[in-house]
Amino acid sequence: MNEENSKRLHCEITGTVQGVGFRPFCHGLAQRFNLSGWILNHGSGVSLEIQGNTIDQFLQALKAELPPLARIEQMEQQTVPTQINERSFIIRKSRQSAITAAIPPDSSVCSECLKELFDPASRFSRYPFLNCTRCGPRYTITHSLPYDRNNTAMSTFELCPECEAEYNDPTNRRFHAQPTACPACGPQLSMPVDEIVQRLRQGQILAVKGLGGFHLLCDACNHEAVETLRKRKNREAKPFAVIAANLSSLKQFVIIDDDDDATQALLESPQRPIVLAPKKTNSGLSSLVAPELNCLGVVLPYTPLHYLIFNSAMGNPSGTDWLQKSGDFALVMTSANPGGEPLVIDNLEAKQRLRSIADVIVDHNRIIVTRCDDSVMKITNKIPRFIRRARSYVPQAIKLPYEIPSTLAVGGHLKNTVCVTRGDEAYLSQHIGDLKNRATFNFFEETIQHLLDTLGVKPEIVAHDSHPDFFSSRFAQRFGSPTLAVQHHHAHLAAVAAEHHITQPSIGLALDGFGMGENNQSWGGELMLIDNEHYQRIGHLTPLKQPGADRAAREPWRMAAAVYERLGRSQEITVRFKQTGVKQLQQMLDKGFNCPETSSAGRLFDAAAGLLNVQSISDYEGQAAMKLESLVTQTEIMENGWQIRNGQLDLLPVLERLINCDPVRGANLFHGTLIAALSDWLKQASIQHNISTLLLAGGCFHNQVLSSALLQDLTRQGLTVRLSEQAPSNDGGLSLGQAWVAGMSLKRKWTKGSA
Numbered sequence: 171m172n173e174e175n176s177k178r179l180h181c182e183i184t185g186t187v188q189g190v191g192f193r194p195f196c197h198g199l200a201q202r203f204n205l206s207g208w209i210l211n212h213g214s215g216v217s218l219e220i221q222g223n224t225i226d227q228f229l230q231a232l233k234a235e236l237p238p239l240a241r242i243e244q245m246e247q248q249t250v251p252t253q254i255n256e257r258s259f260i261i262r263k264s265r266q267s268a269i270t271a272a273i274p275p276d277s278s279v280c281s282e283c284l285k286e287l288f289d290p291a292s293r294f295s296r297y298p299f300l301n302c303t304r305c306g307p308r309y310t311i312t313h314s315l316p317y318d319r320n321n322t323a324m325s326t327f328e329l330c331p332e333c334e335a336e337y338n339d340p341t342n343r344r345f346h347a348q349p350t351a352c353p354a355c356g357p358q359l360s361m362p363v364d365e366i367v368q369r370l371r372q373g374q375i376l377a378v379k380g381l382g383g384f385h386l387l388c389d390a391c392n393h394e395a396v397e398t399l400r401k402r403k404n405r406e407a408k409p410f411a412v413i414a415a416n417l418s419s420l421k422q423f424v425i426i427d428d429d430d431d432a433t434q435a436l437l438e439s440p441q442r443p444i445v446l447a448p449k450k451t452n453s454g455l456s457s458l459v460a461p462e463l464n465c466l467g468v469v470l471p472y473t474p475l476h477y478l479i480f481n482s483a484m485g486n487p488s489g490t491d492w493l494q495k496s497g498d499f500a501l502v503m504t505s506a507n508p509g510g511e512p513l514v515i516d517n518l519e520a521k522q523r524l525r526s527i528a529d530v531i532v533d534h535n536r537i538i539v540t541r542c543d544d545s546v547m548k549i550t551n552k553i554p555r556f557i558r559r560a561r562s563y564v565p566q567a568i569k570l571p572y573e574i575p576s577t578l579a580v581g582g583h584l585k586n587t588v589c590v591t592r593g594d595e596a597y598l599s600q601h602i603g604d605l606k607n608r609a610t611f612n613f614f615e616e617t618i619q620h621l622l623d624t625l626g627v628k629p630e631i632v633a634h635d636s637h638p639d640f641f642s643s644r645f646a647q648r649f650g651s652p653t654l655a656v657q658h659h660h661a662h663l664a665a666v667a668a669e670h671h672i673t674q675p676s677i678g679l680a681l682d683g684f685g686m687g688e689n690n691q692s693w694g695g696e697l698m699l700i701d702n703e704h705y706q707r708i709g710h711l712t713p714l715k716q717p718g719a720d721r722a723a724r725e726p727w728r729m730a731a732a733v734y735e736r737l738g739r740s741q742e743i744t745v746r747f748k749q750t751g752v753k754q755l756q757q758m759l760d761k762g763f764n765c766p767e768t769s770s771a772g773r774l775f776d777a778a779a780g781l782l783n784v785q786s787i788s789d790y791e792g793q794a795a796m797k798l799e800s801l802v803t804q805t806e807i808m809e810n811g812w813q814i815r816n817g818q819l820d821l822l823p824v825l826e827r828l829i830n831c832d833p834v835r836g837a838n839l840f841h842g843t844l845i846a847a848l849s850d851w852l853k854q855a856s857i858q859h860n861i862s863t864l865l866l867a868g869g870c871f872h873n874q875v876l877s878s879a880l881l882q883d884l885t886r887q888g889l890t891v892r893l894s895e896q897a898p899s900n901d902g903g904l905s906l907g908q909a910w911v912a913g914m915s916l917k918r919k920w921t922k923g924s925a
């Protein structure tokens with residue numbers, strides 16, 4: 171080392187730098203550039219000191235070659251006096267203060283591990299549980315912090331001498347890789363991979379233990395197998411996802427353009443979410459995989475076992491060349507959550523509860539500590555967006571505009587998630603589900619406890635939906651901290667404001683199925699002025715009657731009948747609809763009995779679907795709207811198809827037009843006119859209030875046709891438009907917005923109190 175030009179630099183690094191191979195990476199770089207010094211993990215990040223005359227090259231390489239899971243958020247540098255007699259670079263023993271550290275999310279197999287997996291000479295050859303600091307399970311196997319082997323599901327597996335040597339070798343990729351394991355010392359699968367594939371080929375349904383829970387797998391091209399799975403799962407129409415070996419295999423089933431970098435990058439990212447893509451027709455896939463929808467959820471292998479399954483299906487070739495070859499083996503992969511209860515994670519529970527669905531259960535002896543479904547995403551105008559945020563993204567924090575008091579937000583009733591804030595970070599939980607059964611509610615309580623414990627947070631305020639009868643709202647009332655009820659659509663819009671750091675006044679459009687408004691009204695098509703913790707309703711969709719109240723949400727034909735009534739044509743209802751109870755329904759509408767009004771956009775879509783005979787009765791939430799969207803070929807605008815009066819947007823003219831339309835033409839007209847109408851409405855509001863920042867939120871913005879066109883149109887007008895990206899647009903993102911509103915209210919109160 172040339173000590174004359176030697177400099178010494180001290181760096182404080184924050185971000186995702188622990189449990190991701192950052193220290194061995196720095197160690198390797200220091201050796202490459204002949205630098206001395208040390209590195210140290212501590213409670214809030216990493217401290218690094220380097221000395222020598224190639225520090226600039228080191229820093230360049232540090233940024234350019236960062237391990238796949240590492241992310242540097244901040245790096246403070248300071249020149250310090252050089253130290254004589256320092257000859258090497260060492261990794262110092264960690265100072266652990268668990269409270270500000272976080273558990274990293276799970277990650278798919280890295281390229282180095284993949285090579286070992288299919289290298290006959292490697293001691294990890296064909297071992298379904300290999301991993302390293304750059305990949306593998308994290309969140310789903312961790313009981314508590316600090317993130318240390320003893321606090322994970324790996325604590326019961328004692329490292330063999332070879333694994334231990336790698337674990338303690340600072341130059342090794344497995345240095346302090348907490349979940350590291352090999353065939354000699356790690357978990358074991360209950361069935362040989364070749365047998366798994368053989369059974370799948372025979373058309374059997376397998377329950378296979380994955381990263382965050384059991385999946386049900388079957389051959390996606392075997393119609394009979396998929397049909398059997400639907401029957402046994404009682405899941406008549408809800409779409410399934412499909413997994414295949416690689417992109418070129420997936421391209422047989424979905425359209426992914428060669429220049430569609432966003433979709434390809436997302437599918438191949440270390441997070442490996444399920445991504446929605448346009449479905450190909452006549453691809454050989456069973457029509458029951460995603461019935462009557464034009465989109466299909468697809469995913470690439472993310473555990474070593476997934477890779478082994480596809481490798482076996484190709485005849486067990488060694489090496490990694492096969493990974494580029496297209497194969498026709500594709501599997502349905504769906505969560506094993508019988509009866510709408512949470513994902514099954516326990517071996518014994520699987521034997522009891524999945525026996526009636528699966529022909530055979532494949533498990534292993536590593537326990538799943540934290541249940542986590544697959545994440546589901548789609549791309550809108552090149553922006554990846556969440557439909558369900560779970561595996562591989564949780565528990566990564568979402569940065570808030572600034573610090574707020576610690577908050578717990580308990581979400582809504584459907585697609586529940588919870589959120590805990592600490593400082594300027596929001597920790598949104600994984601997808602919990604619909605809080606309609608005891609098991610899901612238990613999962614909800616467990617998740618809250620786990621988040622509060624691992625983050626070391628005692629909430630100053632608990633936020634909940636303004637619907638007092640939601641189980642989540644009742645839980646909040648019992649919790650024992652001060653509470654704040656947050657209006658549903660305000661929360662939706664606040665979630666978008668929070669993640670995009672919008673703190674100035676903005677105009678928000680929330681479109682969804684149902685949320686309780688003021689005076690117990692049913693809302694769902696709301697135009698609001700949003701100013702942080704305050705909102706003002708400045709407009710809404712013209713309400714429609716919901717004959718039979720809640721039942722109308724499951725039966726689109728009822729909403730269609732309500733349109734007839736609004737048109738003064740209720741005498742036609744019994745002629746047009748043949749459902750049982752149609753006569754009583756007409757009377758209900760005429761007398762206004764059991765017909766609460768709603769401004770819901772979800773019900774507007776239902777009405778359109780009902781009028782076009784696309785769907786009379788829904789099997790699952792959102793089905794009518796999804797089928798309607800699937801029919802769109804080219805949107806068409808009906809002139810004078812809407813009216814705006816006193817802030818109210820009325821789409822009655824286009825609804826009337828649908829009565830005599832064929833489904834495709836109708837879907838084109840409805841979408842085109844709705845988009846033009848919303849755009850018109852928003853532009854008027856923007857001018858009137860002199861605000862150019864617009865927020866779009868709510869489950870309806872998962873409609874790709876709607877969100878994509880509206881975003882384009884408004885942006886072209888020079889407006890700033892923001893949609894949710896880091897949290898789902900639907901109720902899965904509600905808790906983030908609730909937390910932001912509650913945290914801000916309390917912060918404001920405290921500031922006033924001290925003034």
Ligand SMILES: [Zn+2]
Nearest residue numbers: 280283302305
């Ligand atoms: Zn790896």
Ligand SMILES: [Zn+2]
Nearest residue numbers: 330333352355
């Ligand atoms: Zn071992």
